[in-house]
Amino acid sequence: MxxxxxxxxxxxxxxxxxxVILSEEETVRSWLRVEAALATAQGEAGVIPPDTAEVITRTATLEAIESARLWRETRNVGYPILPLVRQLDEALPPEHRGRVHYGxxxxxxxxxxxxxxxxxxxxxxxxxxxxxxxxxxxxxxxxxxxxxxxxxxxxxxxxxxxxxxxxxxxxxxxxxxxxxxxxxxxxxxxxxxxxxxxxxxxxxxxxxxxxxxxxxxxxxxxxxxxxxxxxxxxxxxxxxxxxxxxxxxxxxxxxxxxxxxxxxxxxxxxxxxxxxxxxxxxxxxxxxxxxxxxxxxxxxxxxxxxxxxxxxxxxxxxxxxxxxxxxxxxxxxxxxxxxxxxxxxxxxxxxxxxxxRNLEADSGLVMSEAYMIGLAATLGREQAHDLVYEAARRCRETGEDLRAVLREVAPAGAVASVAELAPADYVGDPHLTVDSALSAWRAVD
The missing domain is CATH 1.20.200.10 (Fumarase/aspartase (Central domain))
Known part of the structure; x- marks a missing residue:
């Protein structure tokens, strides 16, 4: 080879x-298992003699197949089953030959x-x-x-x-x-x-x-x-x-x-x-x-x-x-x-x-949506969005903290909406997410 x-x-x-499952040995063994099962089923149905079926089943093992010969002949035939069947048939006693791969x-x-x-x-x-x-x-x-x-x-x-x-x-x-x-x-x-x-x-x-x-x-x-x-x-x-x-x-x-x-x-x-x-x-x-x-x-x-x-x-x-x-x-x-x-x-x-540390790396801008939602209750969503957008632009230019800028530029009636928030205060319900995923994973069909 x-x-x-x-x-x-x-x-x-x-x-x-x-x-191991994909190995040459298991591939050939899978074909031999099918040939053995076919012989068994045909023996039970009376298509081939039952004693011949038993001999085929016992013989259909890797020991009956010479690997180098199988692949050499497969290269000529184009498919491995004819060479496999020929070797398996040869391994049988003469009186049981000619019934492998029947039909x-x-x-x-x-x-x-x-x-x-x-x-x-x-x-x-x-x-x-x-x-x-x-x-x-x-x-x-x-x-x-x-x-x-x-x-x-x-x-x-x-x-x-x-x-x-x-x-x-x-x-x-x-x-x-x-x-x-x-x-x-x-x-x-x-x-x-x-x-x-x-x-x-x-x-x-x-x-x-x-x-x-x-x-x-x-x-x-x-x-x-x-x-x-x-x-x-x-x-x-x-x-x-x-x-x-x-x-x-x-x-x-x-x-x-x-x-x-x-x-x-x-x-x-x-x-x-x-x-x-x-x-x-x-x-x-x-x-x-x-x-x-x-x-x-x-x-x-x-x-x-x-x-x-x-x-x-x-x-x-x-x-x-x-x-x-x-x-x-x-x-x-x-x-x-x-x-x-x-x-x-x-x-x-x-x-x-x-x-x-990374949550604090961008002037607190990761909390922009949280502040927008807080301001929207008073200003409406669109005005709140534009207000936070402009504040975020200023923060990027100056390095100022977002919350401080918003408290400065927000209308007087909305300043109270800019409450101090930590990132942990705006994560939704992570336990619901985790628990639901765990439940789906642990479910047994």
């Missing part, structure tokens, strides 16, 4: 559990194997999602009252709390979990329909055999062929990309709040962690950068899913092969992003003092 390409990003930040087509085996493999992948993603979500829930709970500047268009807007900010991520993760559950259920569908989707080669027992194979493999049976109907696959792959995007939004937040001029959070510290080869002071947000790199890649790959859905007639002509490349990568990227995002969240350093 030729040397394998090194995938540095996933190699460094990927998930070992997902790597099946290559895509029946590969798609049913895909259903097995990506059901396991979805389960692993669910485990990783739970870990990341629990870490975010811990941050939301611990910092429900930690006041921070909320920012819109990258500029300070109004006060909020770090816990309420984290609750937004937790709500998104709860929705991601629901999407993943739906996609996992859809992808767990058996495919046994024969060469053109008619099931003709399976004979009169086609429906019974398909249902029994699904039962043996713990998949869902359907009587509608899906050799070229790849919406289930596209749904699963799209959810993988969505998961990485959620992780990237969190990672971007960490990077932005870690900026030297802001310094409100930081990734976990450690000797030479995030170090530069030339700038000794650097402690770069390396895990956040890796998550964003995985999400950028997953987003680009996901566009292929919709091209794959264009496959025509009763069999794809190239679109199917694209799945072989795209789906494993999307799964690995989603797993790596979730695992790394959890690591970021669990190790995150939060600096409330810096948050407080």
């Amino acid at each position: 030729s040397p394998r390409r090194f995938d540095m990003l996933v190699g460094l930040y990927g998930d070992e559990g997902m790597a 099946a087509t290559t895509q029946d085996i590969m798609d049913s194997g895909l259903a097995l493999q990506y059901t396991a992948a979805a389960t692993r993603l669910g485990e990783l999602l739970e870990g990341f979500g629990d870490a975010i829930a811990t941050l939301a709970t611990a910092h429900a009252d930690t006041v921070i500047a909320g920012r819109t268009h990258a500029l300070q807007a109004v006060p909020t709390t770090f816990g309420a900010k984290m609750a937004g991520y937790l709500g998104e993760l709860a929705r991601d979990r629901a999407r993943l559950s739906s996609a996992a259920e859809a992808v767990a569908t058996v495919s046994l329909f024969g060469a053109g989707g008619t099931s003709a080669a399976y004979g009169d027992h086609a429906v019974k055999i398909r249902g029994r194979v699904a039962e043996l493999l713990e998949l869902v049976a359907t009587d509608v062929p899906w050799h070229v109907a790849r919406d289930r696959i596209a749904e699963y792959g799209s959810v993988c990309a969505l998961l990485t995007a959620t992780c990237a939004r969190f990672a971007r937040e960490v990077i932005d709040l870690s900026r030297t001029e802001i310094a409100e959070v930081s990734e976990a510290a450690g000797h030479l962690r995030g170090a530069s080869s030339t700038m000794p002071q650097k402690a770069n947000p390396i895990e956040s950068e890796a998550v964003i790199g995985m999400a950028v890649t997953a987003g680009a790959l996901s566009s292929a899913l919709y091209r794959i859905m264009e496959a025509g007639h009763e069999r794809a002509a190239g679109e199917w092969q694209a799945e072989w490349q795209v789906l494993p990568h999307l799964s690995a990227l989603a797993a790596g992003a979730l695992a790394t995002a959890r690591s970021i969240a669990e190790g995150l350093q939060v600096f409330p003092e810096a948050m407080h």
